[in-house]
Amino acid sequence: MTREKIKQITVLSGKGGTGKTTISAVLAQLSSPISLMADCDVDAPNLHLLMDPTDSSSERFLSGKIAIKDSELCTKCGKCLKVCRFDAINTDFEIDSMHCEGCGACAWICPESAITMEIQPSGTIYEAKTRFGPMVHALLDVGAENSGKLVSEVIQKSQELAQHEEKKVIIVDGSPGIGCPVIAALTNADLVIIVVEPTMTAIHDMKRVIELTQFFKIQPAVIINKATINEEQRVSIVDFCKNESIPIVGELSYNLAIYKAMVNGETILEYGIQELEGSLNQLWKNISELLQ
Ligand code: SF4
Ligand code: SF4
Numbered sequence: 001m002t003r004e005k006i007k008q009i010t011v012l013s014g015k016g017g018t019g020k021t022t023i024s025a026v027l028a029q030l031s032s033p034i035s036l037m038a039d040c041d042v043d044a045p046n047l048h049l050l051m052d053p054t055d056s057s058s059e060r061f062l063s064g065k066i067a068i069k070d071s072e073l074c075t076k077c078g079k080c081l082k083v084c085r086f087d088a089i090n091t092d093f094e095i096d097s098m099h100c101e102g103c104g105a106c107a108w109i110c111p112e113s114a115i116t117m118e119i120q121p122s123g124t125i126y127e128a129k130t131r132f133g134p135m136v137h138a139l140l141d142v143g144a145e146n147s148g149k150l151v152s153e154v155i156q157k158s159q160e161l162a163q164h165e166e167k168k169v170i171i172v173d174g175s176p177g178i179g180c181p182v183i184a185a186l187t188n189a190d191l192v193i194i195v196v197e198p199t200m201t202a203i204h205d206m207k208r209v210i211e212l213t214q215f216f217k218i219q220p221a222v223i224i225n226k227a228t229i230n231e232e233q234r235v236s237i238v239d240f241c242k243n244e245s246i247p248i249v250g251e252l253s254y255n256l257a258i259y260k261a262m263v264n265g266e267t268i269l270e271y272g273i274q275e276l277e278g279s280l281n282q283l284w285k286n287i288s289e290l291l292q
Contacts, residue, residue: 006162007291008170010040010189010218013196014205016176019225020195022258024173025050025267027193030284032132035169038158039137040151040185042123047173052265053128053135061123061138061153063146066100067107069093073114080106080115098143123150125157134161148180155187169291178208189218191290193249197226198233206237210246221247221290223283226254247290250283252276 009027013020024047028037039047067088069080074093081089084106088099095106095115107115122144128135136158140147158170174185186192192213196206206222213220222241227234234251241248253275261271269280 004168005190006159006168006170007190008172008188009191009193009287009291010172010174010185011193011195012174012182012185012209013176013194013202014178014209015202018195018197018202019252019258020176021047021050021173022262022268023193023195023223023225024171026269026280027284027287028130028132028171029267029269030280031169031171034167035171036133036158036162036165036167037130037135037137038154038170038172039135040154040172040181041175042138042140042147042150042154042181043175045137045139047135048128048137050262050265050267051130051132051135053126053130053137056126056128058124058126060121061125061150062119063122063144063149064102064120065104065117066097066102066120067095067104067115068118069095070114070116073112075112075114077111079109079111083109122146125150125153127157127161133167134165136161147175148184151175151181151184152187155185159188177205178212182209182212183216186212186216186218189216191287192218192220193223193287194220195223195225196237198224198230198237200233203233203237203240207240210244219290221249221287223249224251227251228253247286249286249290250279252279 011024039045086101088096104117107117123140125138138150138154162170175181194206194209196202210220257273258268261268
């Protein structure tokens, strides 16, 4: 018997501060118990603040290699300094691990075999339980790069855990922007939810994310958050989406209680903001229809 594909919904925003994580958390609640959460904002994760994960297991994420020098073997011939194109070796022939790009040229040229390339951990991945189901999240080490690779690992682990736990949906909280970690968070996505607020910069960023989804041929949909803060800009989002045939799956009016819910560590549905309840319940119905 062939197994039904697990549907993956990736929540993006293009710009930070639009309420992406608030929406991801409420989608996790609305889709519970058939879903699993994946926090792919590995540079600045905050979904765990709302989800309060427990029973975590963790493992270190190993990414690229960096050059390590054995000073006892070094004769200070200077060949490594000449060959390094990333200014990672100083005039004392010491290697700065923060600038080493792991190209391996210095290890290759060193006549004394004083330099070796070693794999470095650059983050930690966690699997945990929450009141709405399992969650995979990660944190990049301070100063470490390769957030795209770490996001790919979170997606991979989420898929495996979702299969093991027989979940039907993965809710991915992506990073802001359109960079490498965002592209990694689009792997396997069936639907991209773009959270936008009615401001000119947020609309501009929404359009950039939409272009990305079109490039990767993934269905986009839009949620207008804080919809009541600027009617003119709200209408321009609606008109744009209509012209581009992009569904708007929900509109949430601006409500100060959303911030109180966050401070309490609750989703906006748990906090009980009456004004939003109808929109939130309709939101999951609209998304489910799109996933069909
Ligand atoms: S190439 Fe090797 S021996 Fe020469 S300075 Fe660099 S580490 Fe030392
Ligand atoms: S591995 Fe490449 S980037 Fe790193 S120190 Fe050696 S030459 Fe420079």
